[in-house]
Amino acid sequence: MLEDLSPLIAATTHWLTGAYPASGGALDAALCEVQARQAVTVAAWLRYPTSMDAALVGMAGPGGSARLDWIAGADGAGAGDPDTYAWRTWVDEVVASWAACLLTDPELAGRAVAAIAEGAHTAGVPVEFRRLTAPDDRDRSAAALLRHPDLLAPVAGLHHAALVTHLDQGSALAA
Known part of the structure; x- marks a missing residue:
């Protein structure tokens, strides 16, 4: 039973960076991917806060990218290619x-990162989400479409x- 969210995080990050690609070269693509991965990781850890949640989504599957593809104008993308279709099944809408x-609202990103700070996914591990919560000019330029x-x-x-x-329910529970 899969107890981590790495396939879901990888597929959802891949979908986001494919739908909203970097505008420059290899460095921009890497910076864009890091920002997307940080946002997806925070979102996944919020949505699936325990190892049991992660195991359950691993068994049931996250749902796939069909609706997202339609919204982004890429519906039917990869329908004939089994390799493309396979990773798209791991995208979580x-x-x-x-x-x-989180990528478009810095205040919300800060709240989300604070919410996962004491969660099971970050227990005993220093985790930083600077490129998500405090992107510099280079980060913003690299991920202009993504942000x-x-x-x-x-x-x-x-x-x-x-x-x-x-996030509001989490704040209410902490108070």
Whole structure:
């Protein structure tokens, strides 16, 4: 039974960077991927906070990218290629939506990172999400499409309310 979220994080990151690619060369692509991976990791850890949650999504599957592909205008992408189709089945729509929210709203990103700070995924391990929460000019330039609020709005809007509710409930429990 899979207890980590690495396939889901990798596939969802790959989907985001494919839908909203870096605008420059190899360095920009790497910086864009790091930002996407940090956002997806935070979103996944929020959505699946325990090893049991991770194991359950590993067994049931996250749902795939079909709706996201349709929203991004890539519906049917990879339908004939089994290799492309396989990784797309590991994309989690809610995690992608939450990651889009975090990439376009610094305040929400800060709240989300604070919410996972004491969670099971970060226990005993120093984790930093600087490129998500405090991107510099180079980061912003590299991920111009990935951080553009208008471009990400259709994806972010899918589950924005659920993310805010989730974070608000976490704040209420901590108080």
